[in-house]
Amino acid sequence: MNTAVKTYTDYTGFIQALRSAEAARMRLRSRETEENSALKFQPITHADMETIFQYLQMEKGRTTDFSYAGILMWVDYFKYEFAIADDTLFIKGVVENDTDTPAFSLPIGKLPLKDSLEKIRCYCRCHNISPVLSAVPEYAIEELEEAGISSINPLEDWGDYLYDAKMLSTLSGKKMGKKRNHVNKFDSLYPGSHLEPLDASNVDKAIEFMTIVDEEGDEVEMAIEERLMTRKLLDLIKEGDIRLEGAILMVGDQVAAFTIGDVKNDTLFVHVEKASRAFEGSYEKINKEFAAHMTARHPEIVYINREDDSGDEGLRRAKQSYHPVEILKKYNIAL
Numbered sequence: 001m002n003t004a005v006k007t008y009t010d011y012t013g014f015i016q017a018l019r020s021a022e023a024a025r026m027r028l029r030s031r032e033t034e035e036n037s038a039l040k041f042q043p044i045t046h047a048d049m050e051t052i053f054q055y056l057q058m059e060k061g062r063t064t065d066f067s068y069a070g071i072l073m074w075v076d077y078f079k080y081e082f083a084i085a086d087d088t089l090f091i092k093g094v095v096e097n098d099t100d101t102p103a104f105s106l107p108i109g110k111l112p113l114k115d116s117l118e119k120i121r122c123y124c125r126c127h128n129i130s131p132v133l134s135a136v137p138e139y140a141i142e143e144l145e146e147a148g149i150s151s152i153n154p155l156e157d158w159g160d161y162l163y164d165a166k167m168l169s170t171l172s173g174k175k176m177g178k179k180r181n182h183v184n185k186f187d188s189l190y191p192g193s194h195l196e197p198l199d200a201s202n203v204d205k206a207i208e209f210m211t212i213v214d215e216e217g218d219e220v221e222m223a224i225e226e227r228l229m230t231r232k233l234l235d236l237i238k239e240g241d242i243r244l245e246g247a248i249l250m251v252g253d254q255v256a257a258f259t260i261g262d263v264k265n266d267t268l269f270v271h272v273e274k275a276s277r278a279f280e281g282s283y284e285k286i287n288k289e290f291a292a293h294m295t296a297r298h299p300e301i302v303y304i305n306r307e308d309d310s311g312d313e314g315l316r317r318a319k320q321s322y323h324p325v326e327i328l329k330k331y332n333i334a335l
Contacts, residue, residue, distance in 0.1 A: 039123045041081040055089035059108045061137035067269040068262045073229045086111045095134045103134035131335035138329045151334035157311035160328040161319045163304045169291035186281030190251045195289045198246030203238045209255040213274045247290045257286035266302040
């Protein structure tokens with residue numbers, strides 16, 4: 001072989017090797033930079049919720065996924081974690097209908113959406129997971145489309161039922177006639193009934209009442225999980241949580257029903273409503289009285305969110321019978 005040709009070949013190979021090594025170093029440096037700047041998530045605890053709530057108030061929608069108790073109640077089931085970067089809240093959990101798939105909530109804060117999404121993508125590259133947003137409110141879809149996101153899928157069975165607060169608190173109008181009849185019958189059957197705010201002084205009554213709720217409740221996985229989460233909220237009320245507000249409906253010295261919610265901006269979120277079948281009309285009564293109690297206590301309330309129906313036909317009919325003003329749609333989005 002010609003010596004000059006061999007030398008040229010060796011030199012070319014050497015240069016290619018150098019370039020390949022430099023490219024590898026650059027990729028490693030880029031990877032290390034991403035890992036160092038990636039979001040640092042940590043499990044959400046009750047102590048974190050006050051900080052998180054300050055960001056939740058900045059969110060302009062009314063879906064329960066961005067409410068105080070909506071997160072706190074389901075933090076374990078959906079494996080919620082949070083990170084704050086550039087004065088923006090990021091929440092990581094799992095997809096509602098696939099709890100093995102990691103997912104992120106719509107970021108809330110001062111960062112432009114496109115920059116927030118890039119932080120999520122960066123985190124996902126570093127951890128080898130697919131970037132997915134879950135339970136995205138409908139109002140954000142247009143901005144996501146403008147950012148070039150096209151894989152947008154409706155999250156079936158998870159739309160929240162939103163009601164006019166005045167209508168639920170008064171049951172006025174022809175459409176609410178049947179509900180008024182149920183409440184009137186309850187009043188005639190149990191004239192000694194009264195509503196008490198649910199707090200640390202009487203929460204033990206609700207905790208004891210959960211035994212009846214268990215006996216009368218469904219045994220499907222989500223129903224069982226929801227009852228466990230209800231007990232968690234009751235324990236937090238007992239510890240003095242000031243953002244959880246509830247009421248307990250008493251007939252003499254017996255609990256007929258209780259409910260738990262929280263308020264964000266102009267919306268009351270009702271997360272728990274439990275009543276005994278032994279008291280006819282107790283669901284309608286606690287629904288109305290709690291709405292009236294909370295709108296009097298918080299005049300800013302315009303709407304009441306009574307959450308989704310999870311695809312349960314009976315629950316769907318019950319929620320539709322109160323004539324929602326809107327069903328708040330949600331979407332899963334692959335970035």
